[in-house]
Amino acid sequence: MSSRRSARLSGASPNLKQASSAANDMPPPQVANISKKRKNPSKDDVPAAAPSTPKRKKATKSVPPMTPTPSAIGLMTAPYSSGDIDDSTPPPLNRLAVPNGTNAPLVTPETHRLLANKAVDQVSPSKKGNIKSTTGTLLEEALAHLVKVEPRLKAVIEKHHCHVFSPEGLAEEIDPFRSLVSGIISQQVSGAAAKSIKAKFVALFNTDEPDAAQHSFPTPSQVCSNSIEVLRTAGLSQRKAEYVHGLAQKFHSGEITTEMLFNASYEEVLEELVKVRGLGKWSVEMFACFGLKRMDVFSTGDLGVQRGMAALMGRDVGKLKSKGGKWKYMSEKEMEEISEKFQPYRSVFMWYCWRVEEVDVSTME
Template identity: 50%
Template sequence: MASRRSSRLAAMVSSAKITDPAPPPALPAASRKRKAATQAPAVEKAEEAPSTPRKRRAKASVDVLETPTPTAVNLIAEEAHTVKPRPAAVARLADPSRTNALLRSPKTSRIIAPTPVEAIPSKLGASISKPTEPATTTATILEEACAHLIKVDARMKPLIAKHHCRLFSPEGLAEQIDPFEALCSSIISQQVSGAAAKTIKGRFIALFNNNNNNNNPEAVVVDGDVSAPSTTIPFPRPDQVAATPLTTLRTAGLSQRKAEYLQGLADQFGSGALTAQRLADAPYDELLARLTAVRGMGRWTAEMFACFALKRMDVFSLGDLGVQRGMAAFVGRDVAKLKAKGKGKGNNKYMGEKEMEEISERFRPFRSLFMWYMWRVEETDISTMES
């Protein structure tokens, strides 16, 4: 009897080992359930992966286009195609309400300085009793501007301490700017990323300098430097661009419309409607009117040219989404909530133009510098700002 029972038990054990694999996988299955329970949100996100990330990327690309930053507009004043020593910072008279850049004639390469005006007294020397106060120069204007911003609002102090604005520094104001190149760059950079704009600009330049770059336009610009050492690649003159067929210009990666814009701009310089001297001397309102009359030039493009190329220190863009966002954060608002609430409400989702104007007016005549710092508000710990 016992022998029969033992044989039956042995048979049952043997059968279970062969036919019942359920017990061993039980632990991993339970483990997966526990893991899924503790990471439920992650699972939900994973399920949405096919659609949600694409929407986020699309939104981000829209923000890049709507929210210009210094990175996006640096191409306006950047001569990335040339290799040359930094110019010496020679002090010249400066005026926050006028052009402070040294412009180079697109036709002759002659340096054009703004028509001289009466020097304005320097605020730095105001506290010192002297018969005549020192004039504001390119060596002192940034220091005066920073002091003015801090005097108007003490919350500017940590921003200024953390970020040095080379744009209006003595070195920045000593750089030579080709206004035709700067405006061409602004057209090229419209609706594309900074990296794409640099590549297209390099190819555009290469169309007119094939002998200098061995027919390798993509190698013209690498991180802001010329890939071929000791080679200076000049930007084309307006007459060269005007005489080049649109089909040729498009081989650089330009759209049909952008190629037409560049030719139209070249015609403006060729006819004398736009010149380096006129751009340097024009009052601000006249400057905006002249530039926005050119096909392909909107107000924002004209404002960025005035700020980054002409180095005018009293420019302020009400339509710049990046400035709106920075100003909202500067006054202590939750920009993430404002962004969510502002969906579909146009460009002014962070702050209305009227409020922006009221705040920026206090920083005259150095609103360009104030705007430059508003782009960088979120890079600074705002909690350290004094109210």
């Protein structure tokens, strides 16, 4: 039988040989199929019987996704650190501050005009006489309120100094266009890559200055005067180049202004900025908190905030399970209900929620 089988294979057509060779990559046939084709198969022809019970794969432990706080938030908030503020900022002045308004000195991107001591303008005339907070006392007032509402925060507060809302942090001058563009550049890339791309982007507009330390950030009109193809030569992707160009057009046309960001309510700022391609809700929340220094911002969608808040409430965050394909340490409704007690200092409360679980937020400062 073996000799006849060999003769048949040797005389087979090339196509049949190729098919036979391709069959080697296929799973072995079942014994039942062979038995039907050949009544008396030899021992060499019959493959070993498959085990009756297939081996079960070892279950892998499901792991929740990385919170955006350590990585993405570091990149998104980097524009609001010492790398993107006026390093020649004078000693902080004790000026009026409003928990529900913008407390950062904002610089207009085109004229570099400073908007600072206008906190009182953000309050209705009937309430102007009630403003007693200043940039020198705002953080102290916020911390006292947090400890009063939740005494368990006292140990965390004593361990970590919140620089971003300190008198020094509130004195940092912020160019909102520069901050938002830097945030877009930093999305979904490493810190080193973001820094390199940003340097190349700025260099496009400083060709006459060989010293990179003397480069100035481009204005919206300068960005608008260049094509998307030119912006891409700095290492921006097609989409990010479109985002940056679109944001520049909104500032250049006056659709978004520094005055609006300074004087508008948080809800109005959020509504306007999420219309911009490349700026999602979380990005705007981080900008409002760390860029505009608004004291009453709270992000329910940040896993780092969720985790810290759940731990603060005594939950076992190590036993978190995925429900419906989405990881949740706490529901957004529950987070909103708890955070309401910390108004109007929810930004500070959010900062300490990150600290509860030792989330690295050093880049925010």
